[in-house]
Each structure stands twice: as structure tokens, then as C-alpha cells.
Amino acid sequence: MLLAAFQREGRLVDFLQQDVAGFSDEEIGAAARVVHSGCRKALRQFFEVAPALNGAEGAPMTVPAGFDAQRTRLTGNVSGQPPFKGTLRHHGWIVTDIRMPSISEALDPRVIAPAEVELP
């Protein structure tokens, strides 16, 4: 279902299925704009996305005792006891809200995009 939406709005499956080795960066860039703007719209329609940790990337960060190990992952010299002092490398992403469309059960979920046949 999500795949169908990302294909419909942003042609994601077309983009990933195509062999792009022979194309110039400029041609890939033009196509990437289609994928970016469409998939971004779809993403925002279905999910509210926010950083897992607030703070600027590259800035010092203290990880307290009892931190949520799902939301925060330690890298580098992992030793000693919390609180840990380190640098925020990637702020991560979490979903804060989900708005899924309602999908008819009559539809075949295997169809990502139907073939289009234009009649003269």
C-alpha cells in the first residue's frame, strides 16, 4: 500500500527499478526532483516525522543514565558508566503521528501501479 502511494505520488518504484548507470548526473537529478517532491508529499501525508533526539548535529550531547536504547545508539569508544558525554552525529527519526488511508479489501495489494493503456 505504501509502495503504491510512493509510486503514485513520486514514481519511486520506477526510479529504483531503472538502471541509471548510463545516465548523466543531470538526467538523474531531474528525475530525482520528481521522486523527491512526490515522495516527500506522500511521506508527510501519512506520517508526522520528528528527530529522535533534539539538538544540532555535531554539537556536544549528554546521554543520561537509563536512556532509551531504541532511540539512542552509542558509537565510538563505548565503555564506562552513564551519563555519557559525546557528540550528536545523527539526530535519528521517529514517527509521532500516523494517518493511514483506508484501503478497500476488494483491491489486490500486489498491484503497485496498474498498466496504462491509452485508447485512441
Next chain:
Amino acid sequence: MTQHVIGIDLGTTNCALSWRDLTEGSGDVVPIPQLTAPGTVEERFLLPSFLYLAKEGEFPAGALALPWDKKVPYSAGEFARAHGAKVPTRLVASAKSWLSHTGVDRNGALLPWQAPPEVERISPVEASARYLKHLTGAWTTSRKSDVDSEEIIITVPASFDAAARELTMQAANQAGLHNVTLLEEPQAALYAWLEKVGDGFRKQVKVGDVILVVDVGGGTTDLSLMAVTEQDGDLQLTRMAVGDHILLGGDNMDLTLAHHLAQGKNLDAWQFTALTYGCRQAKERLFADAKLKKVPISIPSRGSALVGGTIKAELTREDVSRILVDGFMPQVRVTDVPRTARRTGLTQVGLPYAQDPGITRHLAAFLTRQSRIAEGKSFVHPTAILFNGGVFKASALKARVVEVVNDWLAKDSGSPVKELEGADLDLAVARGAAYYGWVRHGHGIRIRGGTARAYYVGVEAAVPAVPGFEPPVKALCVAPFGMEEGTKADIPPQEFALVVGEPTVFRFFESSVRREDRVGDMIDDAARTEELEEVAPIETTLGGDSGKLVPVNLQAAVTEVGTLELRCLEKGGAGRWKLELNVRTKEE
């Protein structure tokens, strides 16, 4: 027992829905579930006013089902618009503009206009009814209340004439809505503003102010003037004048940009639609960020080869300011009038789109035409301006309108206008409609106004017949300008005799500028009076013995819902007949 008022913005290109609780006063806009792909229902705040009439077997069974209607054979909203771009012969669009088109039978099955014979066409009224059904379905599903017990406000363009308002009511009835009141869109926008500023209203405007509402929607431009007056120490708002129906809006702007960028590119209809959509977004980005010089637009390929098949285009700041700002909002003089193209002998029947894209020129004509309320000046001087419609997300367009109006004012020794910060440009009309429902229950300030036009019936002058000479038609004023809702006017006795048992037709005229005519006033040569416009005739068939002449009096009433009714009352008898506004074709 009514609990809510539901505000419906039945727009030319988008519809929206809002509500207000009549006991607590709380309310909001309602997200509208709609098909975004076959079998996929999602919520959006806007319902695109597009209807797709599916061919049997075109989609899997149940793919068009909605939560409140599993068997619906057509689709309204986002999927209809997207898929209809690929199948234009089954797409109904701009039904509302057809509703106010006097050149066609508006109850006739006309749409889609270019459909092949196999497609079962529907009337503009039926199309509007289907949007309303969709909106009420959304309401019933999300709020779990029955629309029969709610008050409903539907907005119409201020420029809608009596017949188009009547047809909107008809569409509402067909959709199963009965407790309906109509409200003019610019008024709704002003109500939304009043709701937003609350008591701050008194600080923002003062007695003597004249507020110009410029409402540019997707397909139409609607102008209104509102006066701030005072009665018993309370500020009051009165709608003074409304503009003509101008079929010109934001969609025209995006289309113009797309046509400009499509030059030299080989695009099919679907790609052109994608380009138009891309232009709208690029335009908004350019207007939002003054540092951007250009925005690239990618038009996806039709086939699955996206990389390499994508066509690139680029919208530059220069394009946008030349094409949109100068093209649609040219710097004109207040004395300029909109160009009208000369009609060729055979004109293809279609929507009567405005011939002149210069919105400022239409605005100049409107302010000048309303010179009767200009207090001796050559045009009406607005003191404040309220913008509405998604077009004005582009602040450069607002700035241009303000610049042009201020230029006119400066040359006529007036002071500059003040811009009123409006509410949400897309949803203000729906919000304002629900707020109006609340105001009708005695809260807040009500905008007064009555009819924005005076109405006249044609009476043939009794002159000897001269071959080749059409006898002049006199116009008898039956409803004056500013006649309030819920009032009626008896027309002073005239010698009207109706033939019973046969259809009787009256010619019908209206004027948006003649404010001094009273009921019963007669204008000598209606056809040559420029301020009068002939509209669709009115007719009635009186039951009774065929061929008998019945002397009658005429009576006009403006109903509570905002439609005009004309009745014939039998002199010295009990006979009463309603005159129907003929919405079939006007004689050209």
C-alpha cells in the same frame, strides 16, 4: 433542535466544509475523506470540485466506494481530478461556472461538455448536488450527526444572479439538504476575518470605512464593497455593491505559466497537467522567497523510464513577474475598461470566460461603475482591502493590487488603503460560512445588505405597430436594490392580465448600479438603458380555463434563504401563481 451549523464552500475548483456548535460556539474545518486512488480513501481539507463519470468495468468492483456510499458509480475529489486529466471526456469540471451561464439550459444534461454520446451526461445542478452529497457524507461519517437536524450555510459568488442562486438551492434539495441558507462568498471571507480579529474589529476599522473584498478563487474573481456604519452607537457592516461575474482566477494564471513553459516541448495532456501543477508550486516558492531567481520543474515521463524521460523546465522570477504580476495585475488607470473581444458571427458555445485577464482592469471598472456611491468622486474610494483566495498566497500579487489602488487614490487626492490581515486564504469562506450561522443566532456582527441588484420585468409599450421596428420595452422595477431577506414588496397596481392555461413569458432585467429605483418605477426604454442587463426570462403557466384573461398584481419577495421569488396575485380573487425564473437558454 439544531445543534450545529455547517458551512459549505461550494467552490468552482475546490470545496471545503466547516462547522460550529450552536451552544458552545466552538467549531473547526472538517477533513473530507475522498478517493485519492481506486480503493484508497484519504482525508483532505479541500475536495477538488471534479467529478469522474466512470465507465462500467473501468475499475475493480468496489474501488470507488466511500465510507458512506459503497455503491457510488462516480468519484468526486482528488482522484477524479488526477484520473480525469488522462480521460478528459469523462471529467466534469467547473460545474459552478455552468450554473451561472445564461446561454445554456442549466437543468439540461450538458456535462462533460465534450463527452462522446456513450457517456451519460449530467446537468450542472446535478454535478453540484453530487459535491454536496459527498460533503454531507463526510459530515455524517465524521461527526455522527444527521444533516437534517443541522443548519446549513452554502456560499455562492456575490455575482450570482437570482436564477443561479435558485439553482444552487435546487442542487441542495437534490442532495437531500433542506435547512439551507445562502451566503455571498466575499461576505463569508469578511465573516472569517471578523471571527479571527474578534473584538479587535473595533480597533481595525472605523465608521465611514469602505472595505473592498477582492476574492480571486480558482476559477472566478468576485468583488464586493462593504461600508462600516454606525447605529445607536454600534458599528455595523453593510454590503454596498457587488461586481459582475468574472470567469478568471488562479487556474488561469497557472495555465498561462504552463503554456509559456510548454513552448517547444512535446507534452501530452497528462504531462501538461503535471506541468501546470508544477508551475503552481514553483510560483508559490518564487513569491515566498525573494532571493530565488528560478525554480526548476521536472515533468515526469509517461512510461516507467523516469530517468532520461523526465522533461526539465525552469520557471524564472522574470517569467512570474512579467506573466502573472504584469499580465493579470497590470498597472492601469482607474478609467481603463476591460477589453472585450469582438464576437465572430458563430461563437462556439462554452463558458463565457473573461476576455481580459487584467484583474486590476476589472477592479477599475467595478469601482467606477459604482460611482453612485462614490460621494461625488469619480470612483468609489475604498479605505481598507481584504484579500481572499489561494492566489493571494503570493504576496507580490497582493502588493500589486494595493499599489495600483493606492495610485488611483493618490491621483484622486484620497488616502492609501489599509490591508486587513485575513484568515486562512483557502478555508476562510467555509469558516466564515459557519461563523455566519453563529451570527444568525445573535452573536457578533451581522453584515447587512439585502439584494445586490434591482430587478425589473419588461412591459411592452403600447405603440402602433411599425414594420421593422421593435416596440420599445419598458422595465418595471419589482424588487429594489438592497431588498432585505424575508421581506416582500407589492408592486403598485398595473394593468397586467395573464392568459390562463398557456405559458406566459416576461422579459426580465437586472441592474447592479441603479439604487434609487423604487418598486413600481418604470424605466422607459429598457433595451437602450446601459445600466440594465437583460437576463433569462421568467415564465409561468396559470392553471384554469384556457384562454381566459385574469387581471393580476405582481408581488416580489426575497426569501429568508436569499433567493428571489415573484408571484402573481389575482385581483379581487384568491389565485396565486409563482413566476419561475427561466434557467433554460436566454434568447441571444
